[in-house]
Amino acid sequence: MSFSDTVVIYTDGASSGNPGPGGYGTVLKYKQHRKELSEGFRLTTNNRMELLAVIKGLEALKGEGLNVLIYSDSKYVVDAVAKGWLWGWQKKGFKGKKNPDLWQKFIPLYNRHKVKFQWVKGHAGIEENERCDELAVESGKGHNLKADLGYERENGTKGLF
Template sequence: MALFPAHAYTDGASSGRRGPGGYGVVLIHGGGTVELSGGEADTTNQRMEVTAACVALEALAAGQEVTVFSDSSYLVNCMRRRWHETWRAAGWVNARRRPVANRDLWERLLAAVERHESVAWKKVRGHQKKDGPHRAGNDRADKLAVAAKLSQT
């Protein structure tokens, strides 16, 4: 069992349907906080959301108990509802019999999840004015993602 459960706040940002994008991660673990960010010149928001989760889990030492907080329904629903199991069993084809979008990142994320003792997925409301228990972490991840996106232009 991990001594210190880790919290990972993740967010992605992009310009329009496709264009410059960035991700932001705030890791809280063992009494410390680490911020990570990066971006791509030609990407989508969904790619950046999943990339943020990959980076968060890969940055932690193996064997952790991690809770990932994200405002991305795409990411959280896939992991909590285990859509990835159906996709993998079907040869990475979705219910419409089309190739699963972002398969490379989903496979990367699943590998990162397998490194840890447990990973829980929590949906947070993004960009809310109300204070909540996870607002600060989500807001900071968003700021990191937007700054990384802007650095790609």
């Protein structure tokens, strides 16, 4: 994978409480192009937002077969893919696993491209990772936050708010 023809995606997720209000932040970079994405939810978890940040970054890509390098400080996301756990979970229908709705959304996006993950230490001064953290935290503090329907359905909280 040549770095010059690679889309680089930085991601982060946050929640205030676990569960609690939260959001994700994503920064996409390709050559001189840069795009930021973020969104907040009224009730979610940190792991859901970490995974959703990756999904939203991959969804933003136009075309197929792109070289993609994703930087994430989430061991949950990086290890699930890099260590192959995700494929075992998929074979077992995600039985007993958290966030099956998001993983099922992630898999076809992942398969559309040539994706590599790079784990980075959070809050270590990596500029774009720090920016993703800011986006994630701020989006979770917004007003009129959206419902994370996958979380609320899975946990029986739909209709409480």
